[in-house]
Amino acid sequence: MQESSAEVVVIGGGVVGASIAFHLAEADVDVTLVEKSELGAGSTSKAAGGLRTIFSDDLNIEIALRSIEAYRNFSLRPGHDVDFKVHGYLILISKEDDLKNFQEIVKCQNKFGISSRIISVEEALIINPMISPDGLIAALYSPQDAQCSPEGAVMGYAQGARRRGAKIIQGEGVREIEIAAESIGAVITERRRISTSTIVIAAGVWSPQIGEMVGLTIPVLPYKREIVITDPLGQHWSGLPETLPMTIDFSSTLSWRPEGGALLIGFSDERVDAGFDTTRDPRYIEKLAELALHRIPITSELGIGKGWAGLYDTSPDNNALIGEARSPRRVLYATGFSGHGVMQAPAVGEIIRDLCLGQQPFVDTSPLSIDRFKEERTRRESAVF
Numbered sequence: 119m120q121e122s123s124a125e126v127v128v129i130g131g132g133v134v135g136a137s138i139a140f141h142l143a144e145a146d147v148d149v150t151l152v153e154k155s156e157l158g159a160g161s162t163s164k165a166a167g168g169l170r171t172i173f174s175d176d177l178n179i180e181i182a183l184r185s186i187e188a189y190r191n192f193s194l195r196p197g198h199d200v201d202f203k204v205h206g207y208l209i210l211i212s213k214e215d216d217l218k219n220f221q222e223i224v225k226c227q228n229k230f231g232i233s234s235r236i237i238s239v240e241e242a243l244i245i246n247p248m249i250s251p252d253g254l255i256a257a258l259y260s261p262q263d264a265q266c267s268p269e270g271a272v273m274g275y276a277q278g279a280r281r282r283g284a285k286i287i288q289g290e291g292v293r294e295i296e297i298a299a300e301s302i303g304a305v306i307t308e309r310r311r312i313s314t315s316t317i318v319i320a321a322g323v324w325s326p327q328i329g330e331m332v333g334l335t336i337p338v339l340p341y342k343r344e345i346v347i348t349d350p351l352g353q354h355w356s357g358l359p360e361t362l363p364m365t366i367d368f369s370s371t372l373s374w375r376p377e378g379g380a381l382l383i384g385f386s387d388e389r390v391d392a393g394f395d396t397t398r399d400p401r402y403i404e405k406l407a408e409l410a411l412h413r414i415p416i417t418s419e420l421g422i423g424k425g426w427a428g429l430y431d432t433s434p435d436n437n438a439l440i441g442e443a444r445s446p447r448r449v450l451y452a453t454g455f456s457g458h459g460v461m462q463a464p465a466v467g468e469i470i471r472d473l474c475l476g477q478q479p480f481v482d483t484s485p486l487s488i489d490r491f492k493e494e495r496t497r498r499e500s501a502v503f
């Protein structure tokens with residue numbers, strides 16, 4: 119068994135763990151990141167890379183704004199290409215109740231200077247001419263929202279962390295955590311013992327397993343989410359704007375955006391139970407084809423089939439879990455992003471760095487503490503796609 123030490127051990131090498139390691143290393147903290155498989159191998163590499171500010175909760179908007187700004191400047195800090203594009207988000211609305219909710223969300227966004235607005239169906243069709251308007255009553259357009267490459271983000275943060283002295287261990291899972299007198303003593307993997315006083319749990323849908331090792335209940339459940347890529351649009355592309363936004367049909371949850379001349383399409387399948395299974399389900403493709411034919415008629419001429427399945431890291435109120443455990447001491451956590459982890463990772467790296475160093479983060483994250491479930495102060499996020 120190899121022996122080493124670190125001031126902080128980050129557990130999990132997805133985009134969140136990599137961002138935390140980068141921000142800590144940048145602040146001259148001696149940090150080791152432990153990843154059981156490969157960097158980005160969990161949910162991060164399965165994500166669509168959407169970065170939006172459309173949330174019903176001010177805190178989520180502030181975190182998203184901070185993160186989008188970080189992705190905009192990613193080629194300078196940490197210094198990596200993330201294929202950042204500002205193509206906006208377009209939410210298609212079919213029901214009066216949803217329209218009322220999105221009108222409130224637009225008010226929240228506008229408070230922060232975000233130029234989103236409710237638009238007519240006619241205007242939505244100009245922004246995205248692929249849409250069938252059947253049953254739509256309005257849309258929310260948020261032109262400053264963006265997208266990035268999740269793989270680029272995790273690699274950029276990991277390389278940036280390494281350049282600043284962080285140690286990154288891959289192919290070794292954390293199996294045990296030594297605790298003595300309410301304090302962390304060491305993190306044990308298959309091959310090594312890392313003495314440390316501080317851990318950060320950033321293991322995505324596997325975070326509850328790490329929580330159990332220190333007696334902390336982390337309420338995160340994995341839900342399978344699939345994405346398919348269509349065949350290239352070819353001639354169908356002509357006449358379409360280069361900057362087609364990420365488009366979401368809110369009532370069916372169908373979402374799509376262009377990717378390399380084709381379309382990346384998915385929806386949230388309510389028939390899926392919580393679990394770690396990521397095999398692709400033919401019933402999903404059938405339902406997807408039905409929804410796509412209705413809302414994106416062009417897909418009748420495109421083959422669909424290639425794709426993948428990953429796991430959404432869902433918390434009970436669809437808000438992230440970010441904070442420090444009451445006991446044992448120096449156990450921090452950043453998980454349960456409920457499908458927003460890529461979007462929130464840059465800001466979360468800053469926040470966890472500040473919590474580790476006893477500094478005030480740029481927002482008050484106490485509402486995101488795990489304790490909110492015991493204290494019945496959950497805050498349900500309604501803009502979940």
Ligand SMILES: Cc1cc2nc3c(=O)[nH]c(=O)nc-3n(C[C@H](O)[C@H](O)[C@H](O)COP(=O)(O)OP(=O)(O)OC[C@H]3O[C@@H](n4cnc5c(N)ncnc54)[C@H](O)[C@@H]3O)c2cc1C
Pocket residue numbers: 129130131132133134135152153154155156157158159160161162163164165166167168169290291292293320321322323324328343344345427428429430431452453454455456457458459460461462
């Ligand atoms: C289909 C799909 C589409 C999505 N689209 C978007 C999107 O458009 N925008 C967005 O913001 N988010 C999206 N998400 C959500 C996003 O992928 C996650 O919120 C985000 O990747 C979470 O990052 P993470 O670092 O917390 O977790 P992960 O990327 O899952 O990383 C956790 C890591 O911990 C490691 N680990 C587990 N156990 C151990 C252990 N014992 N020891 C050491 N390491 C361990 C795992 O191997 C894994 O690499 C999507 C998700 C899916 C599935």
